[in-house]
Amino acid sequence: MAQPIVHMFPCLKDNYGFLLHDPDSGETACIDTPEADRILAEADAKGWKITQIWNTHWHPDHAGGNAAIKAATGCSITGPRGEAAKIPTLERQVVEGDTVKLGSVTARVLDTPGHTAGHIVYHLPEHSIAFVGDTLFALGCGRLFEGTAQQMWTSLGKLRALPDDTTVYCAHEYTQANANFALSVDGENPALRSYADEVAAKRAKNIPTVPTTMGKEKKANPFLRADDPKLQAFVGHPGDIVATFAEVRERKNRF
Ligand code: ZN
Ligand code: FE
Numbered sequence: 425m426a427q428p429i430v431h432m433f434p435c436l437k438d439n440y441g442f443l444l445h446d447p448d449s450g451e452t453a454c455i456d457t458p459e460a461d462r463i464l465a466e467a468d469a470k471g472w473k474i475t476q477i478w479n480t481h482w483h484p485d486h487a488g489g490n491a492a493i494k495a496a497t498g499c500s501i502t503g504p505r506g507e508a509a510k511i512p513t514l515e516r517q518v519v520e521g522d523t524v525k526l527g528s529v530t531a532r533v534l535d536t537p538g539h540t541a542g543h544i545v546y547h548l549p550e551h552s553i554a555f556v557g558d559t560l561f562a563l564g565c566g567r568l569f570e571g572t573a574q575q576m577w578t579s580l581g582k583l584r585a586l587p588d589d590t591t592v593y594c595a596h597e598y599t600q601a602n603a604n605f606a607l608s609v610d611g612e613n614p615a616l617r618s619y620a621d622e623v624a625a626k627r628a629k630n631i632p633t634v635p636t637t638m639g640k641e642k643k644a645n646p647f648l649r650a651d652d653p654k655l656q657a658f659v660g661h662p663g664d665i666v667a668t669f670a671e672v673r674e675r676k677n678r679f
Contacts, residue, residue, distance in 0.1 A: 537567065
């Protein structure tokens, strides 16, 4: 079984598009559809034909290109059952525990509500890859549009449980702003400081900071560290994980 190839490229203002290609079967999945024309052109340039779309959530910068890509390729569309009403193009509805196949490649679905009520993540355990949509960002997490702090903390906990060597494909390049914020709440964390230096150096040269790894995020991402006593004390909620997470999220909203 060959390792699948991930081709990542910028879309819209700060989204990333992802094509996941299985060399064994020749199948290609498009993870979310921020910008149909761009995604189709990238697939063409690779000589790949998109056979599937995998949606993480209903937001237009994630599912807005579904119809156009399906019209161009005849691909199938898989996405969250909880958002089927908001993604009219959806064909296969999946929930946590389901698996999605791309040729010989298997993804398992995790329910990660919080950013949206039905948001899902695709985890490829045999390949140490996760497509996390807008649940987790490098040094950040998605805004709580449709969920509570408790829900999002639980969702992020599922991601935090993934192995350190998991390559994490986040859907937006938000990392420099996230790093600036993270330093404001956890500035003495040496893992965060060196990560932030690395981000600044990359962004100065316009190099993507995505993908990241779970190992790096566990050590430096304040939204995964609400159980850290120093962070809890700093934001005024010692011993309270969910209140700490909620406070950090609120502060980021206002930052
Ligand atoms: Zn979103
Ligand atoms: Fe988004």
